[in-house]
Amino acid sequence: MSGYLKQVPDKDGYFGNYGGAFLPPQLEPHFKEIAQAYERISGDASYIAELRYIRKHYQGRPTPISHARNLSTKLGGANIYLKREDLNHSGAHKLNHCMAEALLAKHMGKKKLIAETGAGQHGVALATAAAYFGLDCEIHMGEVDIAKEHPNVKRMKLLGATVVPVSFGARTLKEAVDSAFESYLGQTEEAIYAIGSVVGPHPFPKMVRDFQQIIGVEAREQFIEMTGNLPDHVVACVGGGSNAMGLFSGFVDDDTVQLHGVEPMGKGPKEGDHAATITFGQPGQIHGFKCLVLTDANGEPAPVHSIASGLDYPGVGPEHSHLHEIGRAKYGSATDEETLQAFYALSRLEGIIPALESSHAVAYAMKMAATHAGETILVNLSGRGDKDLDYVTDNFGHGEDYPL
Incomplete structure (x- = not known):
């Protein structure tokens, strides 16, 4: 890992003035659990070996x-x-972090993956990972994007995911994130929220960057x-x-x-x-x-x-x-x-x-x-x-x- 990548983020998930985690109290322990699990397995030889095998022999x-x-x-x-x-x-590139997040979920004993998607590429990648690891998958997607990216909606459903249409606000990506977080609040024990980019509360910006x-x-x-x-x-x-x-x-x-x-x-x-x-x-x-x-x-x-x-x-x-x-x-x-x-x-x-x-x-x-x-x-x-x-x-x- 390069010199820069070792320096940021800091232990609280800050990249200079940006980052961190500002969460409802009920979510704090669950994101802490994800952060601790990632730190534990990111240096684990068996996890790394399995991820390398997946990248070469499954992702191509x-x-x-x-x-x-x-x-x-x-x-x-x-x-x-x-x-x-x-x-x-x-x-798309999305499978790079989706397979790794699903493998992390498996190591944590989780049974379900929850996420948002905009263009549908993250949703398809996460549904793919869920099928590979035998996990349930719930994808939230704005109604505008469902109409615009219908081929990916078909792919997600074919892969076994439940696609949840989001009908409030602008009915696009921001609202899909809001909807997915709300759903995750009621399923934190069995599910992991698999954020689809280098955004969200710590540890996801670091974790997704590392996987990508x-x-x-x-x-x-x-x-x-x-x-x-x-x-x-x-x-x-x-x-x-x-x-x-x-x-x-x-x-x-x-x-x-x-x-x-x-x-x-x-x-x-x-x-x-x-x-x-x-x-x-x-x-x-x-x-x-x-x-x-x-x-x-x-x-x-x-x-x-x-x-x-x-x-x-x-x-x-x-x-x-x-x-x-x-x-x-x-x-x-x-x-x-x-x-x-x-x-x-x-x-x-x-x-x-x-x-x-x-x-x-x-x-x-x-x-x-x-x-x-x-x-x-x-x-x-x-x-x-x-x-x-x-x-x-x-x-x-x-x-x-x-x-x-």
């Missing part, structure tokens, strides 16, 4: 790096490479083997930010590598039209932890929007808030239109259909390419776009309005 790791040669040639300037988490079993670190470890070794050098830039989309922290972990101690997080600018900078938390947010609390938060005039979490259901969250991982504050990572954005352009471009030029979440990172790399001639950009292609096909083609066609 390591995932490769692909040079996006056609896209790079078309754009001119920088060379773009892709860390292919879309080739991870179940189609495999992305950065692989990518660093693979990129050096492929090119003989480290990348000049690494780029990943940021909603909560688990795929980004996974990639960043491999390069955070390399001063020559610039880290870039890409937030959803949606339809523009007006409140409610985007989910660019680091760009426009202020320090605050949400869902039991401190981070940058988008708030309205009353100080409540603001309404958010993104074409990508997995990114429409008014908070962000506390570690991203910290990396922004200390200047180690830069955070930019991509609009819905730029994201769609990247979605179609990668599909037609490389034969890779990316998730809309991942397309934000591709869009940002495409914008960077022209001004970084001769440099290398490594993008975390965090998921595949099967789940988005119906939504995109029904609403935007097959790319007729997005010429290359």
